[in-house]
C-alpha cells in the first residue's frame with residue numbers, strides 16, 4: 641500500500657518548547673488513523689506540520705509524496721478544526737463554508753461554476769446538512785459544525801483529511817454519523833487522521849492509532865494502543881487507576 645503521510649524525524653520547537661521531538665511515522669493510503677496523546681503532546685503541531693503551516697526545525701514531512709504546503713494549496717488536504725479555532729460569529733452560511741473547499745479550483749475570481757455548485761450540493765447531502773445549507777454557521781449544533789467542515793473536505797476532493805477532536809462537544813448521534821463518514825471516505829481511498837480524547841471511540845473509528853508524546857511512542861492497532869500499559873506510556877500511571 642502506498643504511503644500517504646510520511647513524517648521522518650520531525651522536530652518542531654517554539655522557542656524553548658519542543659513540541660515534536662524526532663517524530664517518525666508512515667500512514668498508508670486509505671487508512672483511518674487515530675492520534676492519541678495528552679494535552680500538549682504535540683497533536684496540533686503534528687497536524688500543522690502535515691498541512692505545511694509549521695516548518696520542522698529538523699526532519700521532513702511528505703503528503704502523497706509532495707511538500708505539505710504544496711499538497712494543501714492544491715486542495716489535497718482537508719481540515720476539520722477544533723471548535724475553539726473557528727470564529728462562529730462570522731457571517732457565513734453552511735454552503736459558503738463548504739464552497740471554500742472549491743476555491744482551489746476557481747482561480748482568483750472565485751466565481752463558482754456548475755461543477756462547484758454540484759460538488760457542494762453533493763457534499764451537503766452526504767453529511768446530511770442539505771436543509772441547513774443557508775443557516776449561519778454559528779446557529780448549528782456541535783455535530784453539525786463538524787459535519788460542515790467534513791463536507792468542505794469532501795467538496796474539495798481531499799485525499800488526506802485531518803480531524804482535530806471531532807467528537808468534543810458532539811452528541812452520540814453526530815459521533816456515529818462522523819464515524820460513518822470517516823469510514824466511508826477511507827473506503828473511497830482517502831487517508832484520515834483523527835485526534836481524539838475519546839478513547840472508547842477508537843476501535844469503531846480507526847484501523848490503527850498513534851500514541852504521541854512529542855515523539856511517536858507507538859503506532860499500532862487501536863486494541864494494542866488501548867492496552868493499559870501502553871496508555872500509561874502517554875498518560876502516566878494514573879490512567880491505570882481510572883480503568
Ligand SMILES: Nc1ncnc2c1ncn2[C@@H]1O[C@H](COP(=O)(O)OP(=O)(O)OP(=O)(O)O)[C@@H](O)[C@H]1O
Pocket residue numbers: 654655657658659677678679680681682683684685686
Ligand atoms: N505557537 C506556539 N508558541 C509557543 N508554544 C506553543 C505554540 N503552539 C504550541 N505550543 C506548545 O507546544 C506544545 C505542543 O502543543 P500542541 O498544541 O501541539 O499540543 P496538543 O497535543 O495539540 O495539545 P491540546 O490537546 O491541548 O490541543 C505545548 O507545550 C504548547 O504549549
